[in-house]
Amino acid sequence: TSTVFSNWPWQQWATEQPNATAIIREQQSISWRCLADEVNALCHLFYQQGVRAGQGVALSGKSSPELLLGYLAVLQLGARVLPLNPQLPEALQAQLLPVLNIDWGWSNSPLAWPDSVKPLPSFIMKQLSIDSPDTQLMTDWSSARPLTMTLTSGSSGLPKAAVHTPQAHLANAAGLLQRMQFEAGDSWLLSLPLFHVSGQGVIWRWLQKGATLVLRHMHPLERALAGCTHASLVPTQLWRLLEQDADKLVLKQVLLGGASIPVELTERARQAGISCWCGYGMTEMASTTCAKPADASTGVGVPLPGRELQLVDNEVWLRGSGQALGYWLQGEIRPLSDSQGWFHTRDRGEMRNGELYICGRMDNLFFSGGEGIQPEDIERILVTHPLIEQAFVVPVDDVEFGQRPVAVIDALPGLDLSQLSVWLEGKITRFQIPDSYYVLPVELKQGGIKISRLAVKEWVKSLN
Ligand code: 4YB
Structure with missing residues (x-):
């Protein structure tokens, strides 16, 4: 059962379950009420600087609490948010930000923004305050606005920015959570960066359920995972984790994805008491599209509720929940699907025994x-x-x-x-x-x- 939101999800949870734990930051619990207050305070700070609805705001960083607050505050102001990899080369950034109509740049470490981008001040979570806490700054919750931009890792040329509505992210989350158990009381580690769709996938599942999000320094991973019930990992992260002594983990479920997932890996994890889900997803679909509990085959299961799959000349075509509106370029959203709404993934796939197998990228x-x-x-x-x-x-x-x-x-x-x-x-x-x-x-x-x-x-x- 997916939640129906009549307000920004974090505001709605702050009303419905103010004292429940929204975030665990290192060891510290932060309630939904406190989170929503912090987001409101940050909206004030950003608004005072000049950030307005419809503008573009780049947030550079990996997965810090401040970055998360920034992401929520930019959305609540009705502006477009672009999470950025801090390691993106400066020259590429200078080319990219103007065509993505980015007006503002935020980072908690010194960063040289291109001339067209005005820097926003850095801040520390839990130290934000507003004079009159009643004055909330937010645009109406309109879940159908194009508000997030996520860069694709194209094999050549400039990365493209897939544009999603909050509704698309929530729908993607709801589809996965119809299959995978994740409830209030469970905690998902933000184990992947926000500038990658897999990190945003974690955020929107957390918001969908009003569960707990864990934000920690990621090294060493086994320490970051302490007490967490869920994590999204790429196969190499899980390999490294299994080399360590994984005894103390209470991990219930790991969602794997991003690359082909060896059966050897999920089998080793099972022996260590970790159950894995194998996912297949992509930026353009707001993360996971197909998933299954790991088993003896290398397939990725079947489409999650709300998605459709079709193989055309062995190419995987997808449409449905989570799909981006298009790619943002110079103030316009350019379609990424054909006239029937199908996104041609460029992945070569096969159906065997009723399940999808990803054979590789056609471009490779x-x-x-x-x-x-x-x-x-x-x-x-x-x-x-x-x-x-x-x-x-x-x-x-x-x-x-x-x-x-x-x-x-x-x-x-x-x-x-x-x-x-x-x-x-x-x-x-x-x-x-x-x-x-x-x-x-x-x-x-x-x-x-x-x-x-x-x-x-x-x-x-x-x-x-
Ligand atoms: C695959 C593949 C697979 C992607 N086999 N090739 O929330 C999640 O779903 C998640 C959890 C843990 C780790 C990652 C994720 C993701 O979202 C991954 C999404 C992703 O990788 N997006 S991407 O735009 O960077 O790349 C998409 C491409 O990656 C696909 O088109 C495939 O080529 C490849 N890929 N999952 C084989 N299971």
Whole structure:
């Protein structure tokens, strides 16, 4: 059962359950009443600076309490919010913010904004106060306004900004929560950044249920997870967690996604007492679209309530709950769906035994001696090796074959790269076996939640 909101969700919860815990910040509990007061105070601060409905506000940061307050306050003012990765290169930011019509920039650490962007002051949660606490500053709750902008990690060119309404986020959350148990009293760790759709997914599920959101320093992850019942993790985070002593966790459920999810991983987690859900989602659909409790297959289940799926020439097409209105560009929202409303994902998919399997990105396919190579087919086998956590297969130019695959591996200590070709024999066809293997350099592991395939490709190119 999903909640019907007649006010901004945090304001509604502040009325309906003022003393319930909205947020656990490190060890400190903050009630819905207190959260709503803080948001109101911040609205005043931002309003005094000049922020108005319809303007664009960029918030730079990962997942701090202040960033969350900023996100809620910008929405309540009826402005568009753009969460930004602090590691986004300055040059890219300077190109991007003007075409996204960003008027204001906020960050809790010093940041050079482009000239067109006016900086907002930094602040600390729990230290915001307003003179007359009765004066609330908010626009009417109109859930159908285009208010959030989330950047996609495109393989080339400028990232695109998918625009969502609060309603779309809530509908996405409601669909998942019809399947996955998450109730008031449960707590979800904000374990992924707000600038990625997976972080916003956590926020809107929390708002949907009036449950508890946990905000903590993320290192080490096992400490951040203390007492949490739910977390969203990318597969590499869960691998690392399982290397630690996970005994003290009370984790009920982990939602995995963002990349293909090895059965070895969910099986190891199950042995450690953690039940996993496998999700398939994307920015344009406001996070999860398909999900299932982890089992012995690598499929991602079926569409969640409210979504429709269709395979056209093996491409996954989606529409329904959570879908973005379009991409924001220069004051306009450009459609991202076809005339029937379908979003063409560029993911190659298959239906087997009534469940969707994601085979890989269509753009990643390359040809070697006339044979098509889908890098993900090779990567999926590589990660079944007990010492391999992550693998990327990229093409390198080759005089004889046009292109040949090489593999870049993120492994546990003790892996002998020179044995991998032998190990792969019989598991994949001969022409798919990579010509060389490299260890993934740490500098490629920084930044967002996903390692950029383009960056891996360029790194390999720089070696040859
Ligand atoms: C996949 C894939 C899969 C995505 N197999 N390829 O709340 C969640 O659903 C969540 C929980 C934990 C971690 C991540 C999430 C997400 O939202 C992930 C959403 C995401 O990755 N969005 S994205 O726009 O950055 O990339 C989308 C692309 O990622 C898809 O088009 C696929 O190519 C790929 N992907 N889940 C294989 N299970």
